[in-house]
Structures are given as C-alpha cells and as structure tokens.
Amino acid sequence: MSSAQPDNPEHAAELLAKIAAEQSRAAFSELFRYFAPRLQAYATRQFGNEQTAMDLVQETMTNVWHKAHLFKPDRGSAATWIFTIARNIRFDLLRKNKHRQNDLSADDLWPVLAETNDSLDDDYALDNDLLMQQLAVYCEQLPKAQRTVIELIYIEGKSQQEVADALEIPLGTVKSRTRLALQKLKELIQHDD
C-alpha cells in the first residue's frame, strides 16, 4: 500500500489511470472519499439546497468513474479535471429547470467529456490554429513547392489527395512536402523564440 493521499497530484493521476485501465473500484473509492465531501461542502453552501448539491456531487463523480480514460495528465492535474467536470455539471444544473429553447449546454462550451476523434485531436487543432493565425509570416520563408502544398491544405482546406490531383504529383510527394514544411515551420518558430 502506498501512503500517498489523493491530494498528491501524482497519486491522484495514478488512481485515475487505474480506474481507466481496470475499472478499479478501490482506486475510485479512494478518490471519491477525498473529492466528494469537499465538493459536497462547497456545493451545499453555493446552492443552499442539499438535494441539488448531492446531484452535483453524484453526477460529477459518476462521470469520473465512467470517463476516467478522458483524463489527460499532460493537460492538467486530476483535481483540475474533476473541477472542470463539476463546473460543467453545475452550469447545466443551473439551467435545467428553465427549459428555454436554444440554451447553451456546458458541452457546447467546454468539451471536457467529449470523446476525442483521432483525426481531429488536440495536437491537430493546435497546429491548425497556430498555422492559421500566427504562422502566415513564417510560410513566406518556405520553399515555394512546400508553401503551395501548405496553402492548399491549411488555407483552402483541401485533402492531401485533392492536392496531389490538383498539382498532378504523387500523393507521397504531397505527404513528404507537408511533413517537411511543418518541420521547417516548427524550426522557424523555435528559432524565433
């Protein structure tokens, strides 16, 4: 037995990993006994309603149990992840009884519990954003052949196959030019920092 407590971030992350990998009830119970009473104490004071507070605790911890595989240790601590789940549940609970059309849900704003799609994961989104918004300047420094491919893919939104067809070059060439261009862009940015 480890003597670490769930207030130790590394230990809490290990517990989540165990829940994700082997549905460990022991690991979950340990996390629960640390986080649930704190959430309950806070929510009771906030809502001034014990039942709503209990709903918040139960819904939050139910998601922790089922969705532990969505926790990404490189994005923040276990406590922060659990906080963002509770924030989302609270947001929806506060709107639940209003039944207004068009109301935003927490998932629309903060996709904490979205199953990520491999072709559109965070790295891609970040690369894409960086390219679109901040790297236009660096693109100017690429060799023309690479720049053309990057512009067609990232600005016009073509697939690599469409680029190959448009330029009448093999798909492999498009792929290697894309890879070289992205690599070159990374170097340019790091060099600039």
Add this chain to the structure above:
Amino acid sequence: MIKFHPSEQHLVLYAAGELSPAMLMMVGTHVDMCPKCQAHVQDIEQHMAAKLFGESETANIVHGFDEQAMLQAIFDSQQPAVNNTAAANDSLFLEGHRFALPPTLARNSHRIGEWSRLPGKLWRAPVRVGGEEMLNFIYMDKHASLPEHTHKGNEVTIVVNGVFNDENNEYRDGDFMLLDEQHKHSPATQDHDCLTIAALEGPLYFTTGLSRLLNPFSSLFFK
C-alpha cells in the same frame, strides 16, 4: 500576433461559466484562437480547483451524506451517453469563401441562422445561444465600411478571419475588442474581406458562484 485580449476578469468568469451565453461564446472563441489566453484559463481552472479542493474547504466538511450509498449507486450506474462533439462542422461557406471556424463556434454551428445582406457590402447572421444578448456574425467584403456609430452598452467584436481597421487600430484574426458607449468608430475593410463575430455585453453575472473562489476584481490575480 493577437494584440487585443479579453480582461482577466472575463477569463475568470468564462472559466467559472458565469458570463452571459453570448459572452461565453465570445471569450471561448478568443481562447480557442489565442494560446496565451488558453494557458491563462488553464491556470485559472487550476487555481479554482486548488481552492475548491484545498485546505480551507476541509473545515466545512460535515460528512452529512451517505458516502457508501452514493459509491454503490455510481458503481451500479450505466455508462453515460457518448458525447462526440468533435464531429462538429468546422467550416462556414459564404460568398464563395470557406472560413475555418474555431472549435467553440464549430461545436455550435447548428445555432447559426440565415445570412442576410445589409447595405454596404455587409452580411449578417444571428447565432442563437439563448439569453438576452445578441450574438451575430458580421461579414465585411473588401472595401466595405460601416457608418460611424456608437453603442448602447459595450460591444465586443472578434475577428474570426481577415482584417479590418477603424480610426484607432488594425484588427486581425483572434483580436478581441471591447468598445464602450464613449467610443465612436467607423470600421472598414481595405483589400481583404473580414469575418467577425460580435456581441453586446450584458451585465456581468458575478455575485455568486465559482468565480468567487478567486477574486476577479483584484488586479491580475496571478502574474
């Protein structure tokens, strides 16, 4: 580079979910586009989590509920429905152009209403998010201009794609600008078109809630 950012107070209230729906969309869109504010929001979330689960909260624990019963209910619960928002539509087509939508707008693309043409090479489409405040896409074609105007209340605009100018500055992708009633301005485009999203800022909702864990009114809580 992005030059204009939301205030720290906006970021704290966004992280707590305590802005109007229109403003949550606006700050979320900027955060998608701005690595600096993204990192700042992660810091804010971490600080709120530390306060919520930290030492001071342990004093309030009364153990007033049956933990064992809740644990059992959780173990017996069904897997919640899979939520796959990554399949959202991340492109917007207008006047023969394709615009990439930042993730917050992409996840909410089903809320975008019909485009309508306004005088002066301008297009507008509402985004229906509930709440009192209007949220609209405004598209300015090349060489378009809006007549000089002021706002009732604060108006927030983000450049989603393109560039426009007013008397004071040039605004590019990701720039978040807040204009109050005192500001007169006449936005105009030159050789580039520009897609923006704009909201009127309603009252800030900060009297209770998660944001109180921090103090959004202190000047720069963590620098």
